[in-house]
Amino acid sequence: MTASYKRLIPCILIAGGKAVTWFDDKTLIAEDVIGLAKYYSDHGADELIVFDLSDSDEEHEEAIDLMKRINRIIRIPMIAGGNVKRQEDVKKILYAGAKRAIINFSRQDSPKLMEDAAKRFGKEKIAVSLQDFDALFKHQHLIEECCGEIVFMHRLDLDSVMNVTDIPCVIVTDTQEEKELFKILKSPGVKGLSGRYISRPDMDFHAFKEKCSEQNIKMTSFESIMEFSQFKTNEQELIPVIVQHYKTQEVLMLAYMNEEAFNQTIKTGRMTYYSRSRQSLWVKGETSGHFQYVKSLTIDCDLDTLLAKVDQVGAACHTGNPTCFFQPLAGTDYDENNPLKIFESVYNTILDRKENPKEGSYTNYLFDKGIDKILKKVGEEATEVVIAAKNPNPEEVKYELSDFLYHAMVLMVEKGISWEDIIRELADR
Secondary structure (H helix, E strand, O other): OOOOOEEEOOEEEEEOOEEEEEOOEEEEEEOOHHHHHHHHHHOOOOOEEEEEOOOOHHHHHHHHHHHHHHHHHOOOOEEEEOOOOOHHHHHHHHHOOOOEEEEEOOOOOHHHHHHHHHHHHOHHHEEEEEOOHHHHHHOHHHHHHHOOEEEEEOOOOHHHHHHHOOOOEEEEEOOOOHHHHHHHHHOOOEEEEEEOOOOOOOOOHHHHHHHHHHOOOOEOOOOOOOOHHHOOOOOOOOEEEEEEEOOOOOEEEEEEEOHHHHHHHHHHOEOEEEEOOOOEEEEOOOOOOOOEEEEEEEEOOOOOOEEEEEEEOOOOOOOOOOOOOOOOOOOOOOOOOOHHHHHHHHHHHHHHHHHOOOOOOHHHHHHHHOHHHHHHHHHHHHHHHHHHHOOOOHHHHHHHHHHHHHHHHHHHHHHOOOHHHHHHHHHHO
């Protein structure tokens, strides 16, 4: 396999709940691990590696919790490892939102652990970290059968590595020399570069990608198959852009791009527009933090309108509404057959009862009684579902499941968990 486009993948080394400089250098790089991860995500990193360097089970659990919190705020894939000794550690890392769990092959029991993990979670969920050729030569067949990525630690003879395996490789190196970094990235089987240079807390990923491009290294980025000059623009040489949420398909806003805004969007992966009122470029979210990360750009059949599907952070509208299209004029867009809308509607009603209690409300009765009562009802309703499922009439199951889901949503509101949290957790799994 040839990795044609390369990725810049900073690594965060967690020790004692803080980010440190290197494996053998525990000098503090950042106390705010979450903030560091967000910086990488917002400034052009393509993926993120998280290594847990903990010495105790307590610190290990703290590191897993940090991984969960990191995953909630970054917009790039995460792979994670460190202190992985058993299947349960692999599961915790994957459930924390990691795309892959890294197994350290220097441990004696690693081959068996990797094989079992691949059978349980799938080889695409497993990566191995190697520090020398011996393990690769000795277990080449097993590694190729049971893992989807190799993380090579430190400097190696890359040409020899690529002659042995076709598995995409990420190189984690302590070198600070750009010349050597370019050499690594030019190696055909290298998927990405990580290490001390890439993981600086002030790393300018876009600037380094430009240097790589000057070295004829293709970096991961959006690449338009059409030039802006091919679009049909208006008198001001602008093209309208309809912006849609890539998950919900909800239309968020309408804006305009000129050629510079279009090129900047392609370059950075963040939606950049041209303000007709200010007559200047503006990056959506630059002041509010409500960035829009590009998922795809499509041109219509007349080549005069763009459709952008984006990952929206926060609200799209300056009023604080999720979408700019919130003022009804005629009809209704409520679809009683849309499951997500129904769940959200019921959830919002429950949330409103908690914030604005209503006399005689059963929902408020549950909130007033507290968590123990809510948990008791969730347990009772789960039992009712089991009993109904043993009976031949499916109508009973539908009725009892509806009761269970309602009480589960009461629990969600009580614990401050939204449907977005649940959907993202399921998607991560």
